[in-house]
Amino acid sequence: MNKKNFLGTVCAAVALAAVVSACGDGTTRSTGWEFSRNMYDPIAFNPDQPNKNFKNGITAQTPPTGTTPIGFTRFEFPNTTEGYEAAGAQITVNPLERTEQNLKDGHALYVTYCAVCHGPEGKGNGAITKDREVDDSRGKRTLENFPEPPSYGQSEGTPSSRGGKMSELTPGKIYHTITYGWNAMGPHASQITPEDRWKVVMYVQELQKK
Template sequence: MQALLKLCTTKGSMLVMNKLRIFSAALIAVAGSAVVSSCGGDKQNPGLEFARNMYDPIAYNPDQPNKNFANGQTAQLPPSGTTPVGYDKVDEYPNTNEGYLAASNNLVNPLTRNKQNLTEGKNLYLHMCSQCHGPQGNGDGTIVALEKFPPPPSYSKGNSSRGGAMKDLTDGKIFHTITYGLNLMGPHRAQLDPTERWKIVMYVKELQKLQ
């Protein structure tokens, strides 16, 4: 009896294994035929395609016709008065004395003077400017303390190398100088976007008032 049960169990196991082998062989055959059919035949036919929407975007490309607009174009001019992303208005004022003076006459801080902007301007100033200009704008930063570089003029008591008192520097002059640098001060436009520079300008205007 035990021998008969053992024989039946062995046959059952062999039957299951045979079914698995047949299923595996069929699966390999289907996969192989799919590969062959996708690689061979008409070279103009891409064969089987997966996730077609990955390379057929729903959105229009900029150069495509577009029936949703009156002129039939996808690429549209921005509304008047808007500023493109990444646009730096100071580019209209070159890194020359003439550009510096033109910026002084035409550039005004576009940010609202409030506690948040002043706080952010202070933090940016302390991280990016105080090493030379000092925490209070007196030209006594940690780099100056090394006595290897001349101190920059105080914002409230010094005179600009371009002429005039530092306390009288306009928004445009400060913004222009932060952007392009001056003398030993390097340009900061790569480290600070326009909004960040304007926040620093706002805080520097507060330092100009210190006595």
């Protein structure tokens, strides 16, 4: 038997053995041999599984105090009036470099998350502050208007509800407000990454100059 025929015979035998071993005998529920079982039976515990390796028997342990999760950027200022004032006093310069690309990204993020309330030019005339109607299966009805937020513009000299002029808000105060929200504005920490928040701050500061 030449080498080619020999290899063909071996391959056919292996294939036949695999097929036969994978078939049941009609009386059991066996699925036959399993390949690489550890690929779908994880060795690690699932977070919600009991775990005897810990004293409290829980797999998902509370992280040690002071630790920072991977990929998480900690903001040291708390969601308080004191934290807001401290952020404003200590962060007076945007940590990101003012570049054309960062401003462009900040504008895109502002349009996505902020303009609906604050307006495209930051004047507080966003779409949801205007009269709106909807006509659907429940008929035509008027939607609730949200109050207009104060304008960022320097020329308008609008006061902030937390003191000072909107045009004079420091990067720290703007970032703090984006992170935690204020009044009718909800927090955006779960929607905008820390770096992108600084890009929004950069763009808002451009609106403050108008």
